[in-house]
Amino acid sequence: MTHPTLPGHPHIAYQGDTLCIENVRVDDLAATYGTPLFVYSQAAMQDALAAYQRGFAGRKLHICYAMKANSSLAILQFFAEQGCGFDIVSGGELERVLAAGGDAGKVIFSGVGKTRAEMLQALQAGILCFNVESEAELEELSAVATAVGHIAPVSIRINPNVDPKTHPYISTGLKGNKFGIAHERTLAVYQRAASLPGLQVVGIDFHIGSQITETTPYLDATDRLLDLIEEIEAAGIPIHHIDFGGGLGINYNGDTPPAADTLWAQLLAKIDARGFGNRQFVIEPGRSLVGNAGLCVTQVLYLKPGETKNFCIVDAAMNDLPRPTMYQAFHAIAPLQVRAEPAQTYDVVGPICESGDWIGRDRSLAVQAGDRLAVLSTGAYCMSMASNYNTRGRAAEVLVNGAQADLIRSRETAADTFRGETLRARTAA
Numbered sequence: 300m301t302h303p304t305l306p307g308h309p310h311i312a313y314q315g316d317t318l319c320i321e322n323v324r325v326d327d328l329a330a331t332y333g334t335p336l337f338v339y340s341q342a343a344m345q346d347a348l349a350a351y352q353r354g355f356a357g358r359k360l361h362i363c364y365a366m367k368a369n370s371s372l373a374i375l376q377f378f379a380e381q382g383c384g385f386d387i388v389s390g391g392e393l394e395r396v397l398a399a400g401g402d403a404g405k406v407i408f409s410g411v412g413k414t415r416a417e418m419l420q421a422l423q424a425g426i427l428c429f430n431v432e433s434e435a436e437l438e439e440l441s442a443v444a445t446a447v448g449h450i451a452p453v454s455i456r457i458n459p460n461v462d463p464k465t466h467p468y469i470s471t472g473l474k475g476n477k478f479g480i481a482h483e484r485t486l487a488v489y490q491r492a493a494s495l496p497g498l499q500v501v502g503i504d505f506h507i508g509s510q511i512t513e514t515t516p517y518l519d520a521t522d523r524l525l526d527l528i529e530e531i532e533a534a535g536i537p538i539h540h541i542d543f544g545g546g547l548g549i550n551y552n553g554d555t556p557p558a559a560d561t562l563w564a565q566l567l568a569k570i571d572a573r574g575f576g577n578r579q580f581v582i583e584p585g586r587s588l589v590g591n592a593g594l595c596v597t598q599v600l601y602l603k604p605g606e607t608k609n610f611c612i613v614d615a616a617m618n619d620l621p622r623p624t625m626y627q628a629f630h631a632i633a634p635l636q637v638r639a640e641p642a643q644t645y646d647v648v649g650p651i652c653e654s655g656d657w658i659g660r661d662r663s664l665a666v667q668a669g670d671r672l673a674v675l676s677t678g679a680y681c682m683s684m685a686s687n688y689n690t691r692g693r694a695a696e697v698l699v700n701g702a703q704a705d706l707i708r709s710r711e712t713a714a715d716t717f718r719g720e721t722l723r724a725r726t727a728a
């Protein structure tokens with residue numbers, strides 16, 4: 300009997316023939332809480348965070364967890380307890396940070412489309428920094444801040460025009476992307492920012508993309524960033540912090556991204572050589588902190604043999620796991636209980652009425668109806684991107700720590716999904 304290879308993390312592994320997450324049998328959790336069910340390992344998140352902390356040992360660093368990757372309250376609570384701040388992209392995310400006990404003073408606010416209301420909300424909460432993405436936003440933010448007698452701390456996101464060599468939808472640092480300010484315009488925009496009454500320049504930032512598995516794009520972007528800092532500071536505008544964004548990839552399917560500490564050893568060597576080593580640094584990792592800490596348990600409903608394909612129909616779907624259909628992403632799929640029978644090749648699909656509702660294609664599985672499967676590397680950009688399509692309630696979530704398993708989100712009911720909707724009053728015929 301061969302055990303499937305798991306790409307994830309040592310904290311998610313077979314003990315005998317049974318898949319365990321830390322010291323808990325995943326099957327037991329599924330029996331208790333039902334499926335689909337997301338399960339996360341706290342130890343895996345801790346290890347991922349520790350790799351960054353090691354990489355920056357002895358430096359001034361703010362880790363702002365990019366909470367769009369997984370914004371469940373207990374996950375945020377964990378990162379807040381570890382001393383992290385948060386990279387947010389909406390007023391809703393700021394409310395989540397506060398609800399989880401996070402500190403607004405450690406929040407940076409990214410995104411190309413901040414509304415006036417969101418700017419006001421963030422100013423009143425006292426966030427650390429607005430990462431501004433356009434000249435128009437700079438003017439708007441200054442006006443909003445001035446109107447309420449605040450000064451907005453700002454960093455300007457520069458677009459270094461480097462190719463992160465990732466999926467086009469998650470590549471953000473190229474000229475044709477909507478993000479950031481062209482590096483040729485940077486000095487002029489900083490001069491404008493420094494002259495506006497409602498702003499105080501505090502930093503500079505970039506974020507070049509996501510699921511990056513090579514070091515070179517970071518090295519190139521860092522060189523450009525440091526050139527710009529020299530230029531801006533020579534013009535008399537001090538830059539207090541340097542924010543390198545997020546983007547480090549994880550192993551989904553044999554991918555070999557550098558470890559966070561290895562990546563940062565290389566980047567910091569360059570930064571030191573150029574004389575910037577004692578600055579205040581900020582990073583915004585998302586996926587690399589949570590992606591391989593999570594799995595999604597799903598139950599096989601039916602096996603459907605076909606002429607050209609065999610289908611394994613499961614109870615999780617594209618509303619729970621949108622990455623395969625959105626980005627043709629690969630997630631490993633492994634049984635919770637290893638079976639002795641020979642494997643067959645299946646397309647693993649969900650119940651949603653779309654051919655795009657697939658979770659894995661051409662997967663070799665020894666499986667029967669009623670078995671449970673784990674969809675791996677699903678800690679990032681799965682629950683946070685889940686929808687209610689087909690009026691499917693979103694899944695429950697469990698956070699495991701050693702032998703302890705806590706339900707951190709209960710399963711949504713159908714009634715939850717239409718809360719807030721109203722019928723119109725009947726008019727007499």
Ligand code: LLP
Pocket residue numbers: 365368386409410469506508509510544545546547583584585586587622626679680
């Ligand atoms: N900072 C900014 C400004 C970002 O836009 C992002 C991600 C991050 C940090 C965190 O990047 P990470 O370390 O997680 O790569 N839904 C897509 C990923 C979208 C990423 C968007 N921005 C996916 O499932 O692959």
